[in-house]
Amino acid sequence: MIKKPFKDIELSRLGLGNMRFILSDPDNGNSPIDRPKAHAVIDSAYANGINYFDTAYVYNGGDSERCLGEAMQKYPRDSFYIADKFHMHANPDYEAVFEEQLKRLQTDRIDFYLLHCIMDGNADEYLNSGCIEYFLKQKELGRIRYLGFSSHAGTDTLRRFASYRDWDFAQIQLNYYDWFFNTAKEEYEILTERNIPVVVMEPVRGGRLAKLSPEAEAILKNAHPDWSTASWAMRFVKSLPNVQVILSGMNSLDQMNDNLNTFSDDNVLSEADQAVLKEAAECFRAGIVVPCTACRYCTEGCPMQINIPEYLKVYNEWKVSGGRVDMDLYRGVVSEGTPDMCIQCGACAGICPQSIQIPDLLKELADAVK
Ligand code: SF4
Numbered sequence: 001m002i003k004k005p006f007k008d009i010e011l012s013r014l015g016l017g018n019m020r021f022i023l024s025d026p027d028n029g030n031s032p033i034d035r036p037k038a039h040a041v042i043d044s045a046y047a048n049g050i051n052y053f054d055t056a057y058v059y060n061g062g063d064s065e066r067c068l069g070e071a072m073q074k075y076p077r078d079s080f081y082i083a084d085k086f087h088m089h090a091n092p093d094y095e096a097v098f099e100e101q102l103k104r105l106q107t108d109r110i111d112f113y114l115l116h117c118i119m120d121g122n123a124d125e126y127l128n129s130g131c132i133e134y135f136l137k138q139k140e141l142g143r144i145r146y147l148g149f150s151s152h153a154g155t156d157t158l159r160r161f162a163s164y165r166d167w168d169f170a171q172i173q174l175n176y177y178d179w180f181f182n183t184a185k186e187e188y189e190i191l192t193e194r195n196i197p198v199v200v201m202e203p204v205r206g207g208r209l210a211k212l213s214p215e216a217e218a219i220l221k222n223a224h225p226d227w228s229t230a231s232w233a234m235r236f237v238k239s240l241p242n243v244q245v246i247l248s249g250m251n252s253l254d255q256m257n258d259n260l261n262t263f264s265d266d267n268v269l270s271e272a273d274q275a276v277l278k279e280a281a282e283c284f285r286a287g288i289v290v291p292c293t294a295c296r297y298c299t300e301g302c303p304m305q306i307n308i309p310e311y312l313k314v315y316n317e318w319k320v321s322g323g324r325v326d327m328d329l330y331r332g333v334v335s336e337g338t339p340d341m342c343i344q345c346g347a348c349a350g351i352c353p354q355s356i357q358i359p360d361l362l363k364e365l366a367d368a369v370k
């Protein structure tokens, strides 16, 4: 396992995310984590040189913290680092949360402590709540070693939040898809300009970049037959110089071994490989997303005043993510009419220069959020 210096310590480049462990009853989302399976993953990670273990107050209703705390009791405390997070909306009482976390983790310090999930709508709550001052006090007392934040905020909010103080580190969603087509590159640059080391979450975009379309996969296989599709995603983020740790929630031995292979050397993607990856990403994207250019020709004549391009953005994100519709995004669209109000009149499709079948897509989206 390759390591990289961080201030006065060394961190493994690969970190274990403790958010997606298998539950004792996989059909019941509230059941406890399957301890033997989860502890086998944690023990294997530790045995293979991973020393960064990431959890949060809200993961599995607190069971992730408990499960991790139990697993780490058998190892010397200075041989690993725990990252944990405070989520304002889960429980705003930061003092009580912090004490509870130490108990669940069975430790007297948390090495990497993060304000969890900064967004445009909650950034000021974090800044004004007094929690930062409290956590800085805990840092002085040695109960927190490094203080940072994780962000899903837009770039303006991220810029403002990152400039608030000298953060020790920050965690963002970073993968080649969001780098090429969303704001990940700008987010990375905002943090890098401020000398804030980056911890990466979602390097494989929740698993979506582990399996592309057959055409896109063929482009990658042609360049490196022995690299897995997922490993391309890991190699991309590993190549960025300000990336400190890359988190992966590994649930199978195959996944662990594939990652260990990727992180056995410091090789970075060549320019030629970057071009291949971009070509594959564009091919993958073209096959799943709607090519709306947000020209808004369609909106004026819509009798239901539906904000069509914004809903098509939500549609595209849904298709790229491969899971459910992101309801935060869906509810966040500012619009008089919603997709379920579309009367299928077809006025929009007739005017769209991209020939997008808007009524069909809005119906599909409306059905998906029912
Ligand atoms: S088909 Fe639906 S979205 Fe398109 S103009 Fe008519 S009501 Fe609006």
Ligand code: SF4
Binding pocket: 291, 292, 293, 294, 295, 296, 297, 298, 299, 308, 309, 312, 351, 352, 353, 354, 355, 356, 358
């Ligand atoms: S007219 Fe077509 S391309 Fe333009 S905003 Fe509407 S859906 Fe998008």
